[in-house]
Amino acid sequence: GQNIDQPTEMTATEGAIVQINCTYQTSGFNGLFWYQQHAGEAPTFLSYNVLDGLEEKGRFSSFLSRSKGYSYLLLKELQMKDSASYLCALRRDSSYKLIFGSGTRLLVRP
């Protein structure tokens, strides 16, 4: 089985930086994904980590530590449109199932 934990809600200010953490326990690990989801819409891919370290893509960066079962998504220069849910998801071994965490609702205030 697996257990994926994220904070339920976070609030940040426009222009600031926010870090959304994800901790996990799993019997098989084959990559960690971060998705953004606006209400009523499909998730949008943000990042993928399979090796330890930091992956940077524009305003978004994601970090992974496999030994600690820990990842974070870093959002820089926050914009109002970044208000959304952010989902951490694990891919399990050879099944390629993508299992989602509970998601973090981010509210960006002016």
Added chain:
Amino acid sequence: GAVVSQHPSRVICKSGTSVKIECRSLDFQATTMFWYRQFPKQSLMLMATSNEGSKATYEQGVEKDKFLINHASLTLSTLTVTSAHPEDSSFYICSARVDGHGYTFGSGTRLTVV
């Protein structure tokens, strides 16, 4: 890029009836399709995995006789909610594996059972 077309986007049905949701891969062959359900303010919960030409694999706690999944071709997977009840009202979304490490999602179906 790889696109999955999901229909209908919204459906309202009467309690006791069945509803079919379709996911079509438009420009690639989807060997595997994942079906998720999402209740308000919750995350996506994996319901089942369908593979073309074989029976779907259901996650623990998901009734396979209630949620019928068919994956008869490499471009079409369907989910039928049978004898729907108000508690089945949810957002249903499909996802297909694409080349590399990615996944592509359908746009989702909002099901309301009245």
